[in-house]
Amino acid sequence: MHPVKTQGLREGAFSFPVAQHMNQDWPSACLTRGPCSVPCCLCWMQANLLPPPLPTRPPHAATMPFGNTHNKFKLNYKPEEEYPDLSKHNNHMAKVLTPELYKKLRDKETPSGFTLDDVIQTGVDNPGHPFIMTVGCVAGDEESYQVFKDLFDPIIQDRHGGYKPTDKHKTDLNHENLKGGDDLDPNYVLSSRVRTGRSIKGYTLPPHCSRGERRAVEKLSVEALNSLTGEFKGKYYPLKSMTEQEQQQLIDDHFLFDKPVSPLLLASGMARDWPDARGIWHNDNKSFLVWVNEEDHLRVISMEKGGNMKEVFRRFCVGLQKIEEIFKKAGHPFMWNEHLGYVLTCPSNLGTGLRGGVHVKLAHLSKHPKFEEILTRLRLQKRGTGAARHPLARLGVGGGPLEAAEGEAGHPGEVGWTRATPL
Template identity: 75%
Template sequence: MSKYIKQKQGAEEFPDLSKHNNHMAKVLTKEIYGKLRDKQTPSGYTLDDVIQTGVDNPGHPFIMTVGCVAGDEESYTVFKDLLDPIISDRHGGYKPDDKHKTDLNFENLKGGDDLDPNYVLSSRVRTGRSIKGFTLPPHNSRGERRLIEKLSVEALTSLDGEFKGKSSLSLTTSCLTSPSCSSTFRHNDNKTFLVWVNEEDHLRVISMQQGGNMREVFRRFCVGLTKIEDIFKKHNHGFMWNEHLGYILTCPSNLGTGLRGGVHVKLPKLSTHAKFEEILTRLRLQKRGTGGVDTASVGGVFDISNADRLGSSEVAQVQLVVDGVKLMVEMEKKLEKGEAIDSMIPSQK
């Protein structure tokens, strides 16, 4: 049977995507499937591995999901005929020959330390990182996950100063992604810098604190990331990065910076304004409830963050959040006074 299917170029293996709504389902055709189904990366990751999550999960009622994941750094090259159109679709027309910008110099951020704490309740910046020399979490072996955890714990334990801390838990027997994986969650003593090892990505790095000082949050984020990568490089394991896709991560939606800079901000008046959604779009921002993607606002408090990941730098993306949130808070204050905000609606960023 397998020989027969191979001769037919996989037509009998092509998934039924008729009820699916994700980027993979939009792009994948029988022709692309036939061209790629016999290919694999050096670590053995196949096209069916790439698309399985999107086959199993038809879509989401509120957001357009990606529907595929990489299993290693080479996935983005071997399966580029599928992934390039998905990346373009997900990242606003990003082309196969476009170059990504990386800027982790926090001093290039303008302002960010003056967001009104009466409205901005907390600030956070997070990203993911993949360690060179290992396959990605969807394709990791148990041994790889253990080595990644060992290397990461050694690196994080050596951090000092404001980054000194401890591992708060290990999920060795109850990891979300595999019943036999190793996963560690580590935070500094102030719980303002956190690293999660072996989750969706090798590393998930988070800087956060109460109030509206996004500049301080971003400074800690940039400094901490640089310190961590320097330690990994000493072990000949830097982070996956190239000039086209920026930082390589498991989900194509996070390529580039992988960065999500967000604040919890009170906007009860503005959020009910007829042009609220349009304002967010023009500012290149997105909103969530404070509990995540599928949650609603409570008391007019929203999680506002950057919409972009690929094609612009970390500094540029956080700058959009700082400037956009500052403007929206000013709008909120105007509306509280019963004044119009029509003249404040921004042009498209």
């Protein structure tokens, strides 16, 4: 495992995400179970981290804009002439995409026009790292997972610990089923959070959406969120018209997400037209937060200082269900099916899309010579805590704050994954 740092990272300050699975054989997501096969393709981006560069990476890759893959003249060339050079790549897409499969799928497209080359471009432009296997592909709409299932199914199965095309996903958002989680040691736990993503049916996903679609998603989302009452009553802050005072307050609260800089996001087209139709909504108590039109249509986050994960999860479930009901009544349910669960942009987030985490102080353990080995055995990966993308990134102070995060897109359901005891 290789340490990574971000701009502004204090010495000894780290956080820990855990990759995701869709394996129905895993009970309760115990953190001491076997090591994860791969980290999430977007794990590096949860705090604006960039993977250690490959020596073979083109010098322009770090600033590579969205590639134009819609050149119809490419059909004048044989599939083998258009097949990408994946000889030095380390991602799931490169493992699965053979010349034969490329030939089979390259002429296909979804009803909205998303093609195989659109799916794989981020993985082609970003070879990965020899020790870090990324996913290497994205979906452009709900239909992508069906039209290109010959590519996605093996990737999902490998990425999510053997989750087969015939498996069915379990969703459990009954927070009363969660036992414990309200007594994490306050001497170590600084803050707790749970987050997920949601996609709105009838619209294409961020890698493929048009300006009009993106604005329609924003309008629909703001109307829905502004109708919330009680503990969820709040306000929306559009990025493009945000005042300096509002921006500074969101920075101080560690809520603000900035324009993506990772080549994984840039190459997939998710930063197009930035910051048009992007924004942040949060409740008056600043404990329930929604990002609009970032990596997914919606990124829903529940959080608070301290170690009462049970309360954080209660707020998460109740708020998320309220939002989903509002969208359903408006005729726009979230993308979901019994196999994939909730459909999101990156295959790594399919299912629950859930990630839960706590910031913990481990001042002495982080200096232990076997610290890296401990992380590997617990399926944890250290990450910098200084980035603005992460809503709790800078709450930890002194002694090297860490984030132990577990969250999985699979059969145990939301409650099952949240039962896991971080560290």
